[in-house]
Amino acid sequence: MNSFTTSWGAYRLTRFPEDPREQLRAWDAADEYLLRRLAGETEEPAVPVALSGTVVVLGDRWGALTTALAGHTPVVQISDSYLGQRATAANLERNGVPAGAVRLLTTTEPPPERIDVLLVRVPKSLALLEDQLHRLAPALHPDSVVLAAGMVTEIHTSTLQLFERLVGPTRTSLAVRKARLVFSTPDPGQARPANPWPLRYALPDGIGAVSGRTVTNFAGVFCADRLDIGTRFLLQHLPPTAAAGGRTRVVDLGCGNGVLGTAVALADPRADLLFVDESHQAVASAEATFRANAPAGARAEFLAGDALAAVPADSVDLVLNNPPFHSHRATTDAAAWRMFTGARRALRPGGELWVVGNRHLGYHVKLRRLFGNCETVAANPKFVILRAVTSRG
Ligand SMILES: C[S@@+](CC[C@H](N)C(=O)[O-])C[C@H]1O[C@@H](n2cnc3c(N)ncnc32)[C@H](O)[C@@H]1O
The missing domain is CATH 3.40.50.150 (Vaccinia Virus protein VP39)
Structure with a gap:
């Protein structure tokens, strides 16, 4: 098992199901970059993000983001993956995070009605991101923080266009260790197209x-x-x-x-x-x-x-x-x-x-x-x- 060391704490994390023959890490540079930005440890801008109100983590792969943050603030995790949520539950327990600090929601359940901080681990599927942004955008308000992270191979022009079209003005960070951040400012007046899914x-x-x-x-x-x-x-x-x-x-x-x-x-x-x-x-x-x-x-x-x-x-x-x-x-x-x-x-x-x-x-x-x-x-x-x-x- 690997130790995930961040300014939020050090965590022992695994994927689910655990495979002792395969030591694939349960987090990556995009998770690290996002947590560093939230703590105000990055160049642009070096100010911590206030984690207050309803904090939603969308698309956390194996629960690294949720586990790191839930010791500091209640978190709502939204995931499409049964395996990802099993990993999250096991990682929370292993690291002594009280189960009550996290609400695990699936992508098919109704999301919270108001979201103050939306953290997105960019999913592999652009379609899933599109559908979820359609579902979550109505819960954002002008002061909501929307911050996404992904590996450079996962963030394309089409990804940024989705944030731009469904959330509001969007820009990206420099790439650090092949990971990139996306900053979006919610524009509640924005006319959104209809959700094409299903x-x-x-x-x-x-x-x-x-x-x-x-x-x-x-x-x-x-x-x-x-x-x-x-x-x-x-x-x-x-x-x-x-x-x-x-x-x-x-x-x-x-x-x-x-x-x-x-x-x-x-x-x-x-x-x-x-x-x-x-x-x-x-x-x-x-x-x-x-x-x-x-x-x-x-x-x-x-x-x-x-x-x-x-x-x-x-x-x-x-x-x-x-x-x-x-x-x-x-x-x-x-x-x-x-x-x-x-x-x-x-x-x-x-x-x-x-x-x-x-x-x-x-x-x-x-x-x-x-x-x-x-x-x-x-x-x-x-x-x-x-x-x-x-x-x-
Ligand atoms: C190649 S697709 C096949 C989908 C469908 N049967 C078809 O033929 O169109 C494989 C499916 O396996 C699912 N899958 C992957 N790992 C799984 C697991 N551990 N347990 C159950 N389903 C899993 C994926 O989500 C995906 O829908």
């Missing part, structure tokens, strides 16, 4: 039961404006699920906008579905997609969680999964591995995990190691669909 689009033909159906995408969801080509490939090869006798229990794991699970419900209205994602926006999207399309009487639950951690062992017949991929290879591997091990535990004997992935990711090696078998259901030049079956005991 975005809906019609699915193409030729993808089975969901062909031509409309999917709903809240901001920040994977492939929010078009169908992913890997997902499309899996939709064309979904297994039949209708079980003789009982209902088939199916999990759409890492559900995004819920298109895979909704396809199952349309093909087999008796299926019993669970949609899981670590993004609250994704879970909301899946629920909206399912409700708009599923046949009457179709059953589904919607869960923000970490892979299959909350699903009982030996309770599921089929898991469908298009695992997350990031630029950071180790993170990708860890997430896929957690999903596959979770599926191995949650599946009943004879239950199946169907995975679509880029060929080069080599998921078959992991699946064979875990399940003792792995069959290629379909392949094209870019993707493979793999099927692993749990042994019958």
